[in-house]
Amino acid sequence: MNLNKLTIKEAHKLLEGREITSVELVKAHFDEIKKRDKDIHAFLFLNEEEALEAAKKVDERISKGEPIEMLAGIPAAIKDIILIGGTKVTAASKILENYIAPYDATVIKKLKEEEAIFIGKTNMDEFAMGSSTENSAFGPTRNPVDLERVPGGSSGGSAAAVKAGFCVYALGSDTGGSIRQPAGFCGVVGFKPTYGAVSRHGLIAMASSLDQIGPIARNVDDAAAVFEAIRGKDELDSTSVNMDWQDHWNSPLDIEEIKIGVPREYFIHGLNPEIEKNIKSVISKLEKEGAKIEEISLPYSEWALATYYIIMPAEVSANLARFDGIKYGYSRMETPFPLGNGVSKLIDVYLKTRGEGFGAEVRRRIMLGTYILSAGYYDAYYTRAQKVRQLIKQDFDRAFKEVDVIITPTSPTTAFKFGEKTQDPLSMYLADIYTVSVNLAGVPGISIPVANEQGLPVGLQLIGKNFDDVRLLRIAKIIETIIK
Amino acid sequence: MLTKKEVEKIAELARLGLAEKEKEKFAEDLSSVIGYIQKLSEVNVEKVEPMTGGTDLESITRQDDETKSIFDSQTRKQILNAAPDREDDYFKVPSILE
Numbered sequence: 001m002n003l004n005k006l007t008i009k010e011a012h013k014l015l016e017g018r019e020i021t022s023v024e025l026v027k028a029h030f031d032e033i034k035k036r037d038k039d040i041h042a043f044l045f046l047n048e049e050e051a052l053e054a055a056k057k058v059d060e061r062i063s064k065g066e067p068i069e070m071l072a073g074i075p076a077a078i079k080d081i082i083l084i085g086g087t088k089v090t091a092a093s094k095i096l097e098n099y100i101a102p103y104d105a106t107v108i109k110k111l112k113e114e115e116a117i118f119i120g121k122t123n124m125d126e127f128a129m130g131s132s133t134e135n136s137a138f139g140p141t142r143n144p145v146d147l148e149r150v151p152g153g154s155s156g157g158s159a160a161a162v163k164a165g166f167c168v169y170a171l172g173s174d175t176g177g178s179i180r181q182p183a184g185f186c187g188v189v190g191f192k193p194t195y196g197a198v199s200r201h202g203l204i205a206m207a208s209s210l211d212q213i214g215p216i217a218r219n220v221d222d223a224a225a226v227f228e229a230i231r232g233k234d235e236l237d238s239t240s241v242n243m244d245w246q247d248h249w250n251s252p253l254d255i256e257e258i259k260i261g262v263p264r265e266y267f268i269h270g271l272n273p274e275i276e277k278n279i280k281s282v283i284s285k286l287e288k289e290g291a292k293i294e295e296i297s298l299p300y301s302e303w304a305l306a307t308y309y310i311i312m313p314a315e316v317s318a319n320l321a322r323f324d325g326i327k328y329g330y331s332r333m334e335t336p337f338p339l340g341n342g343v344s345k346l347i348d349v350y351l352k353t354r355g356e357g358f359g360a361e362v363r364r365r366i367m368l369g370t371y372i373l374s375a376g377y378y379d380a381y382y383t384r385a386q387k388v389r390q391l392i393k394q395d396f397d398r399a400f401k402e403v404d405v406i407i408t409p410t411s412p413t414t415a416f417k418f419g420e421k422t423q424d425p426l427s428m429y430l431a432d433i434y435t436v437s438v439n440l441a442g443v444p445g446i447s448i449p450v451a452n453e454q455g456l457p458v459g460l461q462l463i464g465k466n467f468d469d470v471r472l473l474r475i476a477k478i479i480e481t482i483i484k
Numbered sequence: 485m486l487t488k489k490e491v492e493k494i495a496e497l498a499r500l501g502l503a504e505k506e507k508e509k510f511a512e513d514l515s516s517v518i519g520y521i522q523k524l525s526e527v528n529v530e531k532v533e534p535m536t537g538g539t540d541l542e543s544i545t546r547q548d549d550e551t552k553s554i555f556d557s558q559t560r561k562q563i564l565n566a567a568p569d570r571e572d573d574y575f576k577v578p579s580i581l582e
Contacts, residue, residue: 085559099566100562100566102555102559102562102563102566103555103559195538195539196538196539196541208538209536209537209538210538236554238541238544238546239537239538239539239541239544241539241541300527303523303524303526303527305520306520306521306522306523306524307524309517309520309521310521310524317498321499324499325568326567326568326575326577327566327567327575328563328566328567329566331568333568333569333577333578345578346577346578346580347499349577349578350499351499351500351501352501354498354499354500354501355500355501355502355503356501358500360506363495363498363500363502363510364510364513364514364517366498366500367491367494367495367498367500367510367514368514368517368518369498370494370497370498371494371514371518374494374497381521381524383534384524384525384527384529385521385524386534386535386536387527387529387532387533387534387535388524388527388529388532389534389535390532390533390534390535391527391529391532393535424516425513425516425517426516426517426520429517442538442539
């Protein structure tokens with residue numbers, strides 16, 4: 001039996017049936033990591049000792065005949081932007097290289113209640129800014145499908161770890177596509193829940209009105225199981241929402257009842273024709289099975305990426321002001337303080353700390369945000385972008401009056417080669433053209449692998465209504481079954 | 485196209501140190517993105533209300549309760565210990581008054 005390809009449900013059954021122990025399962029994953037992660041570099045660091053200890057505890061409970069939670073004893077990888085108390089958390093940045101998280105993120109607290117096992121922290125673009133993990137201060141991650149290619153980003157380490165069999169599932173974060181795009185590039189499932197469905201407490205903030213934590217997993221069932229464990233209102237995140245999650249995960253949902261929208265704006269220039277062919281062939285399969293397919297229009301899609309590249313850097317520049325070398329992290333403050341002009345000394349601490357601590361892309365976005373929010377430009381850029389964001393959201397509201405879900409490609413291309421887009425930031429930004437609207441509107445989105453194009457995975461994105469996450473997952477599962 | 489001087493001004497506002505040889509590359513990169521986002525001027529936004537957050541929620545408030553702390557004393561200690569320099573429960577910074 002290959003313990004490195006199990007789904008959550010399969011692993012849970014084997015643990016419950018005492019066919020394997022959690023310690024065996026965890027060890028099998030560390031063995032695989034030791035064998036292959038020097039080539040892939042999905043992990044920034046591992047928590048082997050703690051993981052084995054936690055696994056032993058679960059095994060003890062099982063041997064006593066106690067019932068266990070769905071995620072108990074199952075190894076998970078966590079994107080290194082989510083805090084696990086007492087463990088390093090770097091956001092793949094030099095500025096946090098030696099920082100120890102003082103508390104657990106709410107999602108970690110919830111997974112601990114389920115006795116999930118955390119095997120390590122995964123690589124990413126610095127502060128989640130990027131689409132390839134090439135912006136990590138600690139070196140890029142390679143795509144397990146083809147080591148010459150990027151795994152996508154920013155949650156590239158998490159997607160690669162799931163694909164490579166280093167963990168059963170992983171957590172990522174998604175601000176403009178950072179869960180869905182790497183899931184698409186690596187051929188796994190990536191789910192960004194509705195904004196407010198999952199608490200952001202303990203997630204290092206990038207752009208607070210867009211960030212959301214979600215699972216990366218082998219199939220839709222697993223993504224749903226993780227989502228069920230981590231969602232919910234949290235007192236420590238005032239934007240989290242109290243929802244009565246009417247699950248009915250198991251009640252029948254007939255494909256003939258499903259109305260699927262295909263936005264014409266997503267199938268135009270810039271889309272790789274092979275990807276278009278693959279997505280269209282899934283759509284015609286669904287139609288044959290009885291789903292109702294409707295062409296729809298999301299007219300403001302054309303301005304989504306420009307809107308995103310105003311809202312996001314504006315929030316980035318405000319959020320990252322906290323890294324100043326005074327409170328924690330990398331610091332160029334000299335102690336005792338040198339004598340002389342105090343003000344210039346303090347400014348010097350900021351300039352040196354931030355100039356040396358942040359990588360080029362992070363500094364680029366902070367400067368972009370600073371420019372956008374500066375006097376004279378605020379209304380022309382920021383206020384205008386907030387208005388266009390409203391129009392983009394209204395596009396979705398209108399569409400969901402007609403259809404249940406919207407189908408699009410996850411990305412305009414398959415996984416690209418290292419260095420292909422690093423010289424021109426704008427070409428890298430275009431990798432997120434199909435995913436950013438979802439974050440701007442706050443709606444849930446999922447990427448599922450639907451095809452292979454010359455050996456490289458193709459992701460299909462499904463977009464759902466606000467807080468209709470469970471139905472979105474169920475429809476994704478139907479599609480997953482049909483294309484198999 | 486942003487000038488080197490404008491890049492220096494933005495970097496100063498953002499409290500970011502830049503190496504001399506980076507400035508031109510940043511000017512080029514920022515100009516290309518700023519050029520791209522000009523695209524929004526094509527959109528008619530008359531009478532559109534700005535969307536100011538990720539949800540429709542409005543200013544969530546709670547009762548201020550000074551007896552309630554979200555962190556225990558251990559966590560508090562860890563947070564303070566992460567500072568490069570401190571005195572008692574204060575972060576220490578260079579004096580800004582002569």
